Amino acid sequence: MGMPIVVDVRDVDDETLLEPLFDWFREVDERFSTYKESSEVSRLDRGELEPADAHEDVRAALERCEELRAETDGYFDVRAVRPDRVDPSGLVKGWSVDRAAALADELGWRNYAISAGGDIRLRGGALPEAEWRIGIEHPREPQRVLAVVAGDDLAVATSGAYARGDHVVDPHSGRPPAGVLSVTIAGPDLATADAYATAAFAMGRGGPGWTARLRGYEALTVLDDGRVLRTPGFPVEPAAAMLG
Amino acid sequence: MRKALAPLLGAAALALPGMNAWAAATAKTKIVTRTKTKTFTGALGSAQRWGYVEVKLVVRKTTTTNRKTKKTSVRRRITAVRVPIYPNHTDRSVFINQEALPILINETLAAQSARIQMVTGATYSSQGFEHSLQSAILKEKRW
Numbered sequence: 001m002g003m004p005i006v007v008d009v010r011d012v013d014d015e016t017l018l019e020p021l022f023d024w025f026r027e028v029d030e031r032f033s034t035y036k037e038s039s040e041v042s043r044l045d046r047g048e049l050e051p052a053d054a055h056e057d058v059r060a061a062l063e064r065c066e067e068l069r070a071e072t073d074g075y076f077d078v079r080a081v082r083p084d085r086v087d088p089s090g091l092v093k094g095w096s097v098d099r100a101a102a103l104a105d106e107l108g109w110r111n112y113a114i115s116a117g118g119d120i121r122l123r124g125g126a127l128p129e130a131e132w133r134i135g136i137e138h139p140r141e142p143q144r145v146l147a148v149v150a151g152d153d154l155a156v157a158t159s160g161a162y163a164r165g166d167h168v169v170d171p172h173s174g175r176p177p178a179g180v181l182s183v184t185i186a187g188p189d190l191a192t193a194d195a196y197a198t199a200a201f202a203m204g205r206g207g208p209g210w211t212a213r214l215r216g217y218e219a220l221t222v223l224d225d226g227r228v229l230r231t232p233g234f235p236v237e238p239a240a241a242m243l244g
Numbered sequence: 245m246r247k248a249l250a251p252l253l254g255a256a257a258l259a260l261p262g263m264n265a266w267a268a269a270t271a272k273t274k275i276v277t278r279t280k281t282k283t284f285t286g287a288l289g290s291a292q293r294w295g296y297v298e299v300k301l302v303v304r305k306t307t308t309t310n311r312k313t314k315k316t317s318v319r320r321r322i323t324a325v326r327v328p329i330y331p332n333h334t335d336r337s338v339f340i341n342q343e344a345l346p347i348l349i350n351e352t353l354a355a356q357s358a359r360i361q362m363v364t365g366a367t368y369s370s371q372g373f374e375h376s377l378q379s380a381i382l383k384e385k386r387w
Binding site: 004008115133134135136137149158161184 | 361365378
């Protein structure tokens, strides 16, 4: 998938114990990579594999893409940039981290954070801290932190311009959204949070209003005039409020 | 025997002044604290159209050892953030960055005082990762 994956587990000291998680990410890459000709997704795209014959994970991911497209009024659309391509990458990043978190739970870990390309799922705390604290990158200056999100059971995803070198476009106009620099969504499920962030970003200035109606998910939007709009329940640190 | 032993102890104390100090202090306290400071330089990163920036973090590492329980705790804090290369390729960016860089420094420090462990953002490709704040946080942790 060509993205950095960071796993921080505070329950174990031995790095080799993290291997099952990286094995899982390698498996996802083998199956879903659009850069690998042999992946199931590439074979689906070339018409060499029928969706019904694909691995259950691939079918589940494509089905979830469709559900989320409907839920977001068509704004989360994995075919938005290239309508002719099968490319569920926009969902797979968050979904693979959700599955890795389930694996971490099975391994008995209670204090971990897993990030794929800056989309994060966390549980417990960064021991000895009781919680994890996540910096939200400034959309114009990547070394600047705009605000801090804290939590002990949370998924956090950010969508914006320049993501992985490709563009988020408004599927209804085919053009990049105007007026918004980034949208960060926090909630229980990372695949959903990521899809909502992509959708809200694609909506442009209409995004914050849409995020205000989401149930179970909170949003922080940075507008291109420097204003920061967030939903009342967004788990931002009080100290960060002045940084907006 | 006693006479021979005394000079030996003296030599040991000379070679390990820290141990000697500890022996003297042990009646009162069993906690030893050591502090070291180290500077980390990030890779040169492009800050979009503002030009190139390089971030230096100065980290103070405090190791506290309880001699009685043998427990050691390590605490690292960012004590300074330096941005040695000012983007100045156009007049406009010089103007912006004279305003912006002190804010950058304050905010990174604010974030550290809040002890962030991870960073969420839209620019996290593998190519950009080594220049990222997330990468700097990981390097600091490995030390």
